[in-house]
Amino acid sequence: MSDQNRRVAFLNEMGLGPVWSRRGAATLLEQDDAPADAPVPVISSVTASAPVEKELRVAENTSSAWADVAPAKIAAISPVVTKPTIPVTEVAQMDWEQLKSVVSTCTQCDLCKSRTQTVFGVGDQKARWLFVGEGPGRNEDFQGLPFVGPAGKLLDNMFVAMGMKRGENTYIANIVKCRPTDSNKRDRPPAGEESRSCMPYLERQIALINPTVIVALGKTAALSLLKLDPATPVSKLRGTVHRYAGLPVIVTYHPAYLLRSPADKGKAWADLCLAMQTYTGSADA
Numbered sequence: 001m002s003d004q005n006r007r008v009a010f011l012n013e014m015g016l017g018p019v020w021s022r023r024g025a026a027t028l029l030e031q032d033d034a035p036a037d038a039p040v041p042v043i044s045s046v047t048a049s050a051p052v053e054k055e056l057r058v059a060e061n062t063s064s065a066w067a068d069v070a071p072a073k074i075a076a077i078s079p080v081v082t083k084p085t086i087p088v089t090e091v092a093q094m095d096w097e098q099l100k101s102v103v104s105t106c107t108q109c110d111l112c113k114s115r116t117q118t119v120f121g122v123g124d125q126k127a128r129w130l131f132v133g134e135g136p137g138r139n140e141d142f143q144g145l146p147f148v149g150p151a152g153k154l155l156d157n158m159f160v161a162m163g164m165k166r167g168e169n170t171y172i173a174n175i176v177k178c179r180p181t182d183s184n185k186r187d188r189p190p191a192g193e194e195s196r197s198c199m200p201y202l203e204r205q206i207a208l209i210n211p212t213v214i215v216a217l218g219k220t221a222a223l224s225l226l227k228l229d230p231a232t233p234v235s236k237l238r239g240t241v242h243r244y245a246g247l248p249v250i251v252t253y254h255p256a257y258l259l260r261s262p263a264d265k266g267k268a269w270a271d272l273c274l275a276m277q278t279y280t281g282s283a284d285a
């Protein structure tokens with residue numbers, strides 16, 4: 001299949017076809033500030049233990065990547081019992097069951113106070129592909145699963161376009177396991193401190209999975225994983241094979257953003273093509 005045909009198939013799988021939209025519709029959180037084909041010479045390399053130097057920007061803008069998550073019923077919130085902090089070195093030794101158990105009752109950051117339940121992650125524990133988002137939204141908090149609702153459906157369609165399927169050779173996780181909300185109870189991206197508190201769990205998930213390729217969905221996920229300056233524009237993140245603890249990381253847009261900004265789906269497809277090329281190259285190596 002030619003690249004053009006694959007792109008068309010991708011757009012069709014996303015259920016939107018060749019949609020045209022006004023460029024100004026892009027949000028501040030994901031807005032690309034350079035042409036898609038602009039050269040990006042920087043290759044970042046981080047390790048799981050590298051220090052975080054700066055706080056991540058908290059998007060208070062209600063048009064963030066979270067705004068498209070469809071509303072769902074609000075479930076009763078159970079009172080949270082405060083527990084002592086678990087050393088990172090202990091988390092790094094846990095197996096899947098221990099990790100799930102600890103996450104399910106975690107109180108290491110304030111996000112525990114408003115969650116309905118934690119959202120651990122889902123998929124093949126030996127997957128070659130790991131997709132990482134920012135954190136649970138309202139639907140995810142209610143269901144206890146990552147990427148449900150319209151954004152989840154789009155992610156599933158992206159899998160299909162790549163010849164894959166949720167749960168088969170794929171694992172989906174988030175930077176934080178509890179839903180971040182603002183003062184109006186609206187979804188928001190996680191703050192830097194919240195991301196740092198939760199990162200040992202994701203680090204352990206990555207170590208247990210040992211994927212061939214990691215795809216970061218959205219700027220917040222990419223900055224947290226790669227521990228980059230929060231001012232780094234999306235245009236500097238896309239189109240480059242970054243490294244996390246030696247594993248290749250490809251950055252693309254969050255599916256919720258793509259729902260609002262279909263004009264960028266072509267760029268997302270280019271990112272996924274880079275991910276597939278990287279996967280093939282890594283598998284051959």
Ligand code: SF4
Binds near residue numbers: 108176
């Ligand atoms: S977001 Fe992560 S660190 Fe914070 S309470 Fe939830 S599981 Fe714990």
